Amino acid sequence: MLNMTNLNLSIPTEGAAKLDLIIDLGQSGLVTPEFYWSSAQTTDGSEQELMLHEALSKIEEGLILKVNGRRQMLALTDLNLEAISLDAIINPLTPQMARISYELQSVKLSTEDIVELQLASSIDVPWPCLVRVDAFANLPASRLLTEETRSSGAILLGLPGQREESDFLLALTLQFQSASPALSWLAVGFQHVVPDGADHIAFILGLFFLSSRLTTLIGQVTLFTVAHSITLTAAIFGWVSAPSHLIEILIAASIIYVAVDNLYEEQSQRWRALAVLGFGLLHGLGFASALGSLELPQDTTLSALLFFNLGVEVGQLAVLVMAFACVGWFRQQPFYKRRIADPASVTIAGVGLYWFTKRLAIYLF
């Protein structure tokens, strides 16, 4: 335990990223304690490298640094061998640590990049191995590699090091981002509808139960999408703002409106498009408020926003597909409105009324 291994990845805002491996080389099995001692006795750095060439090659083969899923080449920059005596090297209770420093020269890293550190099964080190990543976030990120878990998993450089919660969805998002950074925002957008956006789902279902005509539904959902994209973008860039508690109350009111409107569609059809447009603008502000708790990358805000929006649309589509799968088969049936659409709309109106009352009460009291 005293001679556990450390892997420190440091990513400065300017210049090349540095990776330091701090390892009890004499206890690692890569060299014998005697050989480590004689290498450490050599004062010439290049001669040390030459002596330890075989061990260093094995380390370079087994030490894997991936950026966005692609393995990076590491250039050895420094070798520092601590050794007070051969006895100390032999005794694991007096660890004599070697610091092996590498540079990552060819890649310029940004807050959107994902890194992953691995120790392949081809090498063994004194376990466990503590990984520390200092990057753009205020806090470092820490991970632990063990004989059983040899990968740090994906570490998003723009995220604060502290992980508030082990969240499966967040982990999934990060895995997505390993393949393509933009995909993570798509996943975040999706999650804002399914499963986090119950009120948004209710509104979409309200639109679904309006009409048996698919073209009407597509038209209204598109209008809604365009509208909430406008206010979401405007809010993210600080062009508009509104108190979130008021927005939440109005969103609940919008759910009641669409649900009640479904019951009297013949009378209100002409105003429907206008109302959906207005409510879309409202829901966009709601998304902006939810998105406010996440840190959008400063240098690629627009692409992150685009993919977030796309994720919201995919989420909406998922809700509609589910609704179709459940009751869409009966849309042309004469009993559809009376037996399915109207009871569903009444239920949605009731849920909207519940949210409206509760949110208003919280606001007032």
Add this chain to the structure above:
Amino acid sequence: MLKLKHSIAAISVASGLLMVDLAFSLGPSRALVFPESATAPGSFPDQWIHGSKSAMDNEDPAVQVHRYNDHTYILRENKAINYEGAFMYVFFGNEKALLIDQGSTSSPALFPLRKTVDKIVSDWESEFKQSNTHLIVANSHLHGDHYAAWNQFVDRPNTTMVGLTHEEVMNYWGFSNYPNQRIEFDLGGREFVITGTPGHESSEIAFYDKWTDLLYTGDMFYRGRLYLQDWDAWSASIRRLQSLANDYPVSHFVNNHIEMTNTPTIDYPIGTTWQPNEPPMQMTRAMLDEAVNAASKIDQAGIYKFDDFLIYNEVPWAYTTDP
């Protein structure tokens, strides 16, 4: 007529949901209370499981679970698995639990700490009608023999991993003036005072539980070899603990290891996996005062023997008092 029917139905749905809300809010409170006015009692085992002559033949559980009281558990890693025989702690509050330290063995097969903690949490939730308890995985300090099984918790739902760097630890507990600051920490109605205690390790913290009056001192003060990498920091920390014990009643000083035998000044051999006739793990105020006295007298590097602990002042860790 149609309008009225729809309206009544919608209002019924809303009313039903509001009634459910109301029922939950008016139902009998399941909140646990942790009064600070008196010391909540607890007990220690007469003897901790302490390894065996042959580690290979040891059949004791990998993790000894001791229920100190209803809402406080002390765990110990089997010494036959790792000679450190480290103690770990689980404190419960309303909807929150705090796990301090994760032992000296990483392998879940050898040392199933996650499984053990999950069972403790689940049994505790059943007994006290609690649910959705959020687990905080924290550390007394950042030495590998106290976080080896940390990885077992990283994919645990509803869990906060405090982190294994100094910066993450300071950020989580809210230190802006480490180590002098005292932090008030609320574990779901159970109040703790946390302060910095570097010296053995530079990110170490101590926890005082206002409910049980336990003062948890980690590796900086225990019945064993107090390896001090920074003497000045440790002597300031031990005084800080004394000051805390002056300001709050302390029932027991609890910690991470037992390395002393029952014979004053004599420790078990380093690395032993069998410690028959162990003294208690918990320590007393008199022992703390002795450590504070030592802090004011010692001014040289070296090994200093006391009845209940040994001070290894800035000497290599392998130096021992073993014959």
